[in-house]
Amino acid sequence: MSPKTLYDKIWDAHVAHEADDGTCLLYIDRHLVHEVTSPQAFEGLRMAGRKVHAPDKTIAVPDHNVPTTLDRANAKTMTEDSRIQVEALDKNAKDFGIHYYPVSDIRQGIVHIVGPEQGWTLPGMTVVCGDSHTATHGAFGALAHGIGTSEVEHVLATQTLIQKKSKNMKVEITGKLRPGVTAKDITLSVIGATGTAGGTGYVIEYCGEAIRDLSMEGRMTVCNMAIEGGARAGLIAPDEKTYEYVKGRPHAPTGDQWEAALAWWKTLYSDDDAHWDKVVTLKGEDIAPVVTWGTSPEDVLPITAKVPSPEDFQGGKVGAAQRSLDYMGLTPGMPLSDVTIDTVFIGSCTNGRIEDLRAAAEVLKGKKIKVKRAMVVPGSGLVRAQAEEEGLAEIFKEAGFEWRLAGCSMCLAMNPDQLAPGERCASTSNRNFEGRQGYKGRTHLMSPAMAAAAAVTGKLTDVREMM
Numbered sequence: 157m158s159p160k161t162l163y164d165k166i167w168d169a170h171v172a173h174e175a176d177d178g179t180c181l182l183y184i185d186r187h188l189v190h191e192v193t194s195p196q197a198f199e200g201l202r203m204a205g206r207k208v209h210a211p212d213k214t215i216a217v218p219d220h221n222v223p224t225t226l227d228r229a230n231a232k233t234m235t236e237d238s239r240i241q242v243e244a245l246d247k248n249a250k251d252f253g254i255h256y257y258p259v260s261d262i263r264q265g266i267v268h269i270v271g272p273e274q275g276w277t278l279p280g281m282t283v284v285c286g287d288s289h290t291a292t293h294g295a296f297g298a299l300a301h302g303i304g305t306s307e308v309e310h311v312l313a314t315q316t317l318i319q320k321k322s323k324n325m326k327v328e329i330t331g332k333l334r335p336g337v338t339a340k341d342i343t344l345s346v347i348g349a350t351g352t353a354g355g356t357g358y359v360i361e362y363c364g365e366a367i368r369d370l371s372m373e374g375r376m377t378v379c380n381m382a383i384e385g386g387a388r389a390g391l392i393a394p395d396e397k398t399y400e401y402v403k404g405r406p407h408a409p410t411g412d413q414w415e416a417a418l419a420w421w422k423t424l425y426s427d428d429d430a431h432w433d434k435v436v437t438l439k440g441e442d443i444a445p446v447v448t449w450g451t452s453p454e455d456v457l458p459i460t461a462k463v464p465s466p467e468d469f470q471g472g473k474v475g476a477a478q479r480s481l482d483y484m485g486l487t488p489g490m491p492l493s494d495v496t497i498d499t500v501f502i503g504s505c506t507n508g509r510i511e512d513l514r515a516a517a518e519v520l521k522g523k524k525i526k527v528k529r530a531m532v533v534p535g536s537g538l539v540r541a542q543a544e545e546e547g548l549a550e551i552f553k554e555a556g557f558e559w560r561l562a563g564c565s566m567c568l569a570m571n572p573d574q575l576a577p578g579e580r581c582a583s584t585s586n587r588n589f590e591g592r593q594g595y596k597g598r599t600h601l602m603s604p605a606m607a608a609a610a611a612v613t614g615k616l617t618d619v620r621e622m623m
């Protein structure tokens with residue numbers, strides 16, 4: 157047998173049919189659904205008089221539109237459009253008999269946090285969702301990627317997806333990370349090195365000692381941003397940490413089924429002499445705590461650097477850099493650590509898990525914020541409950557943070573949590589596009605520890621100075 161990558165193995169195990177031109181019909185193990193990209197898909201089923209083919213493998217949760225304030229049960233806190241989408245999901249979940257975590261359920265949260273938390277996401281699976289950050293689930297060694305609304309309808313109706321295979325890309329992070337450097341710094345640094353198109357046409361497998369050393373939470377952070385690097389999906393081979401995380405979760409297999417699953421999971425790694433179409437290697441010790449300065453996730457620099465000048469770039473990037481700097485209101489040559497921050501947002505499917513909250517609380521312990529506003533939005537109701545149990549919520553509140561309910565929140569301006577024009581935010585989310593967090597809002601992406609450090613000083617700050 158010819159050697160295979162992890163991606164090849166999962167792909168081959170799910171091909172139901174292959175056409176002459178290489179187009180395949182893939183079997184889908186898990187279909188995650190949220191309120192934004194599903195209403196028309198369910199409507200399509202309804203009009204065709206169809207059922208959901210595999211309701212047991214279909215899991216829905218509202219996350220993008222839901223307010224995160226404590227009074228969110230009051231429908232008036234939502235815009236009309238948001239309310240309609242959430243109500244449609246309530247009704248569709250009921251009518252089609254799929255698994256559902258409504259706003260009132262403590263398990264509700266961001267779909268990419270809820271899936272792994274509940275044990276829906278398992279190694280070797282194909283996982284899809286009408287959402288680009290489905291890549292997150294790749295941390296379990298699952299082939300996970302976003303799909304469009306018409307594909308959502310196709311998967312609902314058939315539990316299959318029409319796909320062409322991507323190429324194989326290996327991103328290796330060798331050695332150890334230095335103190336203060338986290339999974340978020342890895343994933344941003346990779347995008348800084350490859351650009352937002354570096355992964356186009358590929359599925360990335362992240363490997364190397366620094367990746368192995370990450371917790372499951374950290375691995376999810378890395379895979380989450382594979383999409384910002386242009387890739388179809390990101391993957392990490394499962395290992396003992398993966399099995400440990402999965403074991404005992406509500407929907408994880410048990411007994412004989414667990415043993416059978418484990419036997420298959422242990423075959424899920426890239427063979428030594430497998431073929432890679434592209435390889436990128438970064439040294440763990442070369443990665444610094446980073447922040448973004450511009451309006452693309454590839455605009456990444458170590459916190460110790462200065463705001464770049466358009467002349468530092470070439471070709472079309474000169475104009476793009478100028479536009480970014482104008483939008484961000486930054487002057488070339490200014491130390492990044494002099495940039496003052498108005499708002500801090502800790503949350504999102506990139507960094508809204510318990511480990512992220514612990515890292516931020518560690519920096520904030522006994523300190524007060526200097527920014528105008530700061531909020532922590534746990535990725536799920538269960539993360540929130542655990543953080544309360546561990547005393548993290550108290551640390552945040554005493555520091556001056558708002559302690560919110562779960563949702564996508566200020567990651568994107570689709571709910572009441574938004575930046576005002578010109579407001580500058582230190583954010584643990586994944587996208588810094590123009591207007592992403594609110595009209596004319598300015599976003600700097602970074603790790604939870606770095607965001608907490610910025611909250612304390614009121615400026616972009618090197619967290620290593622606070623350790």
Ligand SMILES: CC(C)[C@H](C(=O)O)[C@@H](O)C(=O)O
Pocket residue numbers: 192193220286287288289302568
């Ligand atoms: C709303 C949804 C379709 C979108 C996505 O696909 O990623 C959102 O989650 C985002 O992060 O921009």
Ligand code: SF4
Pocket residue numbers: 219220266268287289504505506563564567568585586
């Ligand atoms: S938290 Fe942000 S990135 Fe993640 S699904 Fe929600 S809007 Fe998309």
